[in-house]
Amino acid sequence: MSARVIMFVAVAALAAACDSRDVSLNGPTHPSFATATGAPAEVLDLAVASASDTSVTLSFTEVDDGIGAPSSYDIRFMPSPMSWGGAALSVSRGTCAAPLAGTAIGARRICTVLGLTTGTAYDFRLVPFRGTLKVNAVFGALSNVASDTARARAATAPRTASDLRITAVTDTSATLSFTEVNDGTGQPASYDVRYVVGATMSWGGNSSVVRGTCATPLAGTTIGVVRRCTVLGLSGSTAYSFQLVAFRGTLRVNAVFGGLSNVTSGTTAPGGQVPVASVTVTPASVALAVGGTQQLGATLRDASGNALTGRAVNWTSSNAAVATVSANGLAQAVGEGSAILTATSGAVSGTVAVTVATPAVTSPGTVSDLTVAGMTDTSLTLSFTEVKDGTGKAARYDVRLVVGATLSWGGTPSVVRGTCATPMMGTAIGAKRTCTVLGVSAATTYSFQLVAFRGTLKTNAVFGGLSNATSGATAGRGGSGAGQVTYYRTNFTDGTTGPLDVYAYGGGSCGPSTDYRDAGSAASIKCTIPAIDYGAAALQAWFGHGRLSGLPSDPSLGQDLFQEVRFVLAPGAAGAIGGTACTVLNPSSQFKVHKSVYGQAGSAVNGWVMSAIGPCSDGGRLGTEAEMWNIDGRTYPWSSASALLEGSVYDVIYRYHRYTAQGCGTIAVWVNGTKVWDSPCQSYLGTTNGSTQGLLFWDGATYLQSGLTALTVYTLFTQATNYPIGAATASP
Secondary structure, rough: OHHHHHHHHHHHHHHHHHHOOOOOOOOOOOOOOOOOOOOOOOOOOOOEEOOOOOOEEEEEEEEEEEOEEEEEEEEEEOOOOOOOOOOOOOOOOOOOOOOOOOOOOOOOOOOOOOEOOOEEEEEEEEEEEOOOOOOOOEOOOOOOEEEEEEEOOOOOOOOOOOEEEEEEEEOOEEEEEEEEEEOOOOEOEEEEEEEOOOOOOOOOEEEEOOOOOOOEEEOOOOOEEEEEEEEOOOOOOOOOEEEEEEEOOOOOOOOEEEOOOOOOEEEEEOOOOOOOOEEEEEOOOEEEEEOOEEEOOOOEEOOOOOOOOOOOOEEEEEEOOOOEEOOOEEEEEEOOOOEEEEEEEEEEEEEEEEEEEEEOOOOOOOOOOEEEEEEEEEEEEEEEEEEOOOOOEEEEEEEEEOOOOOOOOOOOOOOOOOOOOEEOOOOOOOOOEEEEOOOOOOOEEEEEEEEEEEEOOOOEEEEEEEEEEEEEOOOOOOOOOOOOOOOOOOOOOOOOOOOEEEEEEEEEEEEOOOOOOOOOOOOEEEEEOOOOEEEEEEEEEOOOOHHHOOOOOHHHHHHEEEEEEEEOOOOHHHHHHOOOOOOOOOOOOOEEEEEEEEEEOOOOOOOEEEEEEEEOOHHHEEEEEEEEEEEEEOOOOOOOOOOEEEOEEEEEEEEEEEEEOOOOEEEEEEOOOOEEEEEEOOOOOOOOOOOOOOEEEEEEEEEEOOOOOOOOEEEEEEEEEEEOOOOOOOOO
């Protein structure tokens, strides 16, 4: 107990010892206080700290409730003079409202009484108590009386709005925002909003707004709030400037004006665009731990309920200290509390409430489903479910390996090559994580185990339990998996007519990278497409002599043709299409990792084969399909699982055969050594109207449609050949 607290307890005890009277508080709702257990101390310094036209601010020193805790207070007021019983009313508006709970004995307490009448003299008095008013309250003595008059406020000129800006436009409207100001008498001002065609503005002679919610006179609502209103009746693709002035009174009668606001300018959207009528944010509510993230979506609809695409969406947060939101709608929890995240398109907004809490600190979780999900002759792919680090964030991982079918953690080395290299950063709690171990030997069994942790290894790491141990064997040298065929690698002497080149549009780009590499290669090619409506970035190679221009029956296509490509989907590939589940957020999202075309890309002359995934169009599974625009289009999945193996090596081989005499073609596909499709001879596959230019291979991050985030694909190896499979084995 502090010296100050001891002093107040002593004073209260002395008062009780010297005066044992039962003091009446004059009123049926206020019983006498008892002195047997100690009465609350008396407040002697109640004072008026300040006054306005409708309020008075009081101050006093908090006292002991008679048993060592801070008192509560019943504060009353009435027009002078004060009479406590009956006529004096307990304060019901403002921070002095009764009962007023105490905070700390000896603290200087400030509170405000609201709802007073201008020009009236008031008296104020309080009584400290413990317990519950009108139930079992024990009261101290009445305080001194404090007096003051609610002063009439002097009128001044209205304030000036200084933050006018355009927040959204359509082809016929502009939405403005500004902070509302005082009209000079303590009330919200009204506004005269004006506009002119062009990028500059002079107030005199310009027209006041007459259509929309910005129409003059625009009545104020609340001082200090951000006000939004819309100007209607504008022309498409036209520059406009806007300015306003705050006033009180009646325009053209007795108006008193403030200063002119700043000028803001902008251009309306092109004509013919259907306006946004509603914006719906999903999910409807979000609860996150500090540091957590949540991808949000915004669905735009017109007045008829039709979904709208291709519109700009602006994301904002009401409290960036609690949660922020990126331009793509990714919410990030920053600190405890609540925030409203808003998606705005045109003049229409939708919101989602975000609650952020600090999780209790525990030990990191334990991974229990570590498995070997794939292999080549030089790599092994691991899969597991990510866990918490004990503070609500995704854990990091120390992954270890040893040659053989058993593993003992102590002394076993950590993985140092590939995406499983220690320390491996976490991504999202509960996500299915895949990573690749590189630098291993062919036809060899390895065992793996990992541990989740937070902090820094060898410094301050806090560990969870060891995962289960798992084992797997690499493939034999030169093969794609145990018991699989070998494909000859050629120098393209009868294949491509020149080096691979890059084809890109829609912001896509390709370049060398060492993030992932095939055995013996110096680099891979990294192709990235931003989150846009349509974009592509691809390796491009032609197969056949002279690109077969004008040679529809060229014999080099009348046999087996093989294409092999090894690629890795970078982490975030699933997020690029909004995950593998079909929702309202990703109805048209898809990406293709390869496309092979008989003839120029984008032409309907010849058929094509593509390997792609679309959550809604392809059932959320990566697979291959052959089509000529809308013909066939059935997807042949690569596996029964819908998860994308981000960070894992896919080794895919395509076999094409063109039968010019029969007027059809076939396609077969192997993925990591397993055949997933062997088609019948289809009339639309490569021979419908002859091959005008040859067989075009596209490899890499070929195409992204309606992406939610960027897509990155690494191509480790690619080749084309017309040699048969194996040393002397016919095509299976």
